Amino acid sequence: SAVISQKPSRDICQRGTSLTIQCQVDSQVTMMFWYRQQPGQSLTLIATANQGSEATYESGFVIDKFPISRPNLTFSTLTVSNMSPEDSSIYLCSVDNGRGTEAFFGQGTRLTVV
């Protein structure tokens, strides 16, 4: 299993500003995943973060808008840049132990952009 600490749990931000979300895992993991969950909707994968290489972004998500850092095997950050109200969502960090295994999630960051 893995325990994930995600910070902040919530924030209200002004449009045009940026917010960095932190994800700390209690064990070393190869890949970390960042998801967005828009209000009342499903989880959509933003990107996969590997240590030592650039993150892999899904269609519709770009590095300039969602830069990701992965400095070591237990930590990652996601920045939401130049925010607009459309970025208001829950952002979740996740890890697993390989393909087909259980995914573990942080408790999410509820972001409101005003």
Place this chain on the structure above:
Amino acid sequence: AQTVTQSQPEMSVQEAETVTLSCTYDTSESDYYLFWYKQPPSRQMILVIRQEAYKQQNATENRFSVNFQKAAKSFSLKISDSQLGDAAMYFCACEGAQKLVFGQGTRLTINP
């Protein structure tokens, strides 16, 4: 590409009764995995049950079981003896080539 469809946005059940949540999926992968995750109001996603596509036997975890129909690409979740703590959003998910794709979710309400 993978798609997962949950056709029931909301379901409700009486406490102690049985409820079935529906899920259909589509994938071009021959080797894939299926999951049901639960998201209570705390937002913490929790694994409910997992099924390997190559296994014909339906997975079971205590009060939770699945009906996996591979040819029909159907993966429903049955919750027996429903409890108040089962109230949550339930997401069906399919993992193919290292990417987990979620359905739209079903909000389950338990009536006391």
